[in-house]
Amino acid sequence: MNFIDKVKKFEPKIIENRRYLHQNPELSGQEFETQKYIIKQLDELNIPYEKVGTTSLVGYIKGGKAGKTVALRADIDALPIIEQSGASYSSKKEGLMHACGHDGHTAMLLGAARMLKEVKDELPGDIKLLFQEGEENFTGAQKVIEDGGMDGVDAVFGMHGMPIDVGFYDIEPGYRMAGCDTIHVKFEGVSGHGSTPHLAKDTVLPAAEFVTQLNAMITKFVDSQSPLVLTVGKFDAGTKANIISKYAKLDISMRYLHEETRKAIHEKIHNLAKGLAIIYDIKIDVEIEESTISMNNDEKIAEIANKSAEKIFGPNKNVHGPIMMGSEDMPYYFQKAPGAYALVGYFNKEKNNIYFPHNEKFNIDENYMKLGAALHAQFAWDYLNENS
Numbered sequence: 124m125n126f127i128d129k130v131k132k133f134e135p136k137i138i139e140n141r142r143y144l145h146q147n148p149e150l151s152g153q154e155f156e157t158q159k160y161i162i163k164q165l166d167e168l169n170i171p172y173e174k175v176g177t178t179s180l181v182g183y184i185k186g187g188k189a190g191k192t193v194a195l196r197a198d199i200d201a202l203p204i205i206e207q208s209g210a211s212y213s214s215k216k217e218g219l220m221h222a223c224g225h226d227g228h229t230a231m232l233l234g235a236a237r238m239l240k241e242v243k244d245e246l247p248g249d250i251k252l253l254f255q256e257g258e259e260n261f262t263g264a265q266k267v268i269e270d271g272g273m274d275g276v277d278a279v280f281g282m283h284g285m286p287i288d289v290g291f292y293d294i295e296p297g298y299r300m301a302g303c304d305t306i307h308v309k310f311e312g313v314s315g316h317g318s319t320p321h322l323a324k325d326t327v328l329p330a331a332e333f334v335t336q337l338n339a340m341i342t343k344f345v346d347s348q349s350p351l352v353l354t355v356g357k358f359d360a361g362t363k364a365n366i367i368s369k370y371a372k373l374d375i376s377m378r379y380l381h382e383e384t385r386k387a388i389h390e391k392i393h394n395l396a397k398g399l400a401i402i403y404d405i406k407i408d409v410e411i412e413e414s415t416i417s418m419n420n421d422e423k424i425a426e427i428a429n430k431s432a433e434k435i436f437g438p439n440k441n442v443h444g445p446i447m448m449g450s451e452d453m454p455y456y457f458q459k460a461p462g463a464y465a466l467v468g469y470f471n472k473e474k475n476n477i478y479f480p481h482n483e484k485f486n487i488d489e490n491y492m493k494l495g496a497a498l499h500a501q502f503a504w505d506y507l508n509e510n511s
Contacts, residue, residue: 124245124504126497127435129238134493136237140164141230141492142212148201148219148226151257154178157199157229161254164233168240170252176266182252184239190248190511193503194273196281196456197232198225198258207483223480224284224469227492229254231282234496239503247511250503251276253456261303261415264452268459277510278424279462280502281453282495286479287468289491292432292498293444294465296425301350301378302385302417303450306392308333310360310371312405317365326371327360329403333373333395334358340391345384352378352448353388378448380417418454421461427509428463431501435494442468467495 130137149157158178165172165182172182178199206213206220214220221227236252253272257263267273287293310330315323337353345351353375360371379385389411396407429441444466453464469476469487476488 124242125434126238126500126504129241129500130234130493130497133234133237133496137230137234137492137496138489140233141226141489144226144229145210145221146212146215148214148216148221150203150219151200151260151262152177154199154256161199161229161233165236168236170236170240175270175272176256176263178256179263179267179272180254181267181272182236182254184236184243184246184250184252186246186248186250186507187244188247188511190246190507191277192249192251192275193506194251194253194276194279194456194460195232195235195499195503196253196255196279196453197228198255198263199229200225200257200259200263202259202481204481204483208486210486220483222482222485223259224485224487225258227284227469227487227495228282231492231495232499234492235499235503238496238500242504246504246507248507258452261450261452264455268455273456273459276460278506279456279460280424280428280465280499281456281462282465282467282498283451284469284487284491284495285466286470286477287442287444287466288470289468289488290436290494291440291442291468292436292465293442294425294429294432294463295443296420296422298380298417298419298446299464300418300446300451300454301352301380301448303414304377304385305412305414306375306377307410307412308373308375308396309408310405312367312369312403314369315367317367320367323367324403324405325367326405327368329399329405329407330358330360330371330373333399336395337375340388344387344391349381349384350379350446350448351384351388378450380446415450415452416454418451418464419457420463421457424461424463427506428465428502431505432465432498435497435501465498467491467498
């Protein structure tokens with residue numbers, strides 16, 4: 124069965140769903156009206172569902188034959204961005220915008236649900252539809268899992284729209300996206316007059332040295348084949364030019380692929396803090412906020428997904444793109460079942476659909492959504508039939 128033919132009659136509804144959601148964005152963990160809208164769509168389809176987490180949903184499509192269970196996931200939250208896309212269906216909520224395309228992801232999964240509901244009696248297994256809150260702050264996936272959303276699931280699949288040409292996609296086995304930690308380093312010394320630094324305990328110099336040593340860590344303590352990005356995004360210190368700063372604070376973003384690299388750098392950062400605290404006779408505290416883990420596509424599931432994509436997109440449409448150092452909370456699902464994550468192209472220069480997610484002018488070529496919806500359904504069908 125090829126779902127690219129089935130999706131055509133549902134495309135207007137997919138676009139309608141997406142535009143409604145685009146006009147009514149909600150932040151992570153606050154997607155209450157979004158949840159109600161999705162429930163309305165599922166009720167119209169007579170698809171049973173369960174509320175999980177704070178605003179997430181799990182829909183259930185039971186196949187006509189016994190078999191395995193596959194989960195399909197879409198994220199539903201928006202961002203605190205003032206929209207400047209110029210779309211006729213722009214956000215009605217000042218300062219809130221679907222600037223990451225989650226409105227499209229949700230609409231595509233609803234489109235897949237419509238197609239799969241039509242063929243449910245032929246399905247050799249069951250499907251879970253995961254409509255997940257809080258991807259942007261990496262909280263939603265774990266809530267869905269904690270409330271049983273992944274119980275009994277044998278494979279999981281998700282996707283994200285990216286600035287790849289419409290009609291193309293990226294599905295690869297192995298590491299595809301980075302894990303992300305935020306590291307907070309606080310320095311406390313003794314304030315004093317700028318003319319007598321020896322009577323005080325400065326925090327600016329050790330904080331600056333800390334930043335310098337971070338860059339050395341990448342070259343000296345990390346395998347060159349293991350990507351790592353350390354970004355000091357915030358450096359706060361001092362109040363006035365002639366006052367020795369008692370306090371300083373660094374906020375550091377860390378992106379990584381391999382868990383051993385992550386652990387090694389965590390240890391080195393703690394050791395660096397201890398060493399500088401002794402040298403400068405100050406107090407340094409390190410707090411590591413673990414945000415999300417790296418994404419590693421299962422080889423077998425990625426192979427099935429790629430074959431499914433070839434049925435929808437045609438041959439030679441896999442762009443085989445590089446590993447991204449951006450992050451997602453999708454890999455938490457991969458801890459419960461093998462899975463794969465696809466990047467699907469929404470880029471169309473003629474329509475000015477050219478912006479990377481999180482830009483105030485972000486918008487998608489809506490022609491891509493029928494392909495994403497069909498890919499969701501095709502993967503579920505192919506996985507269940509291959510494993511029946």
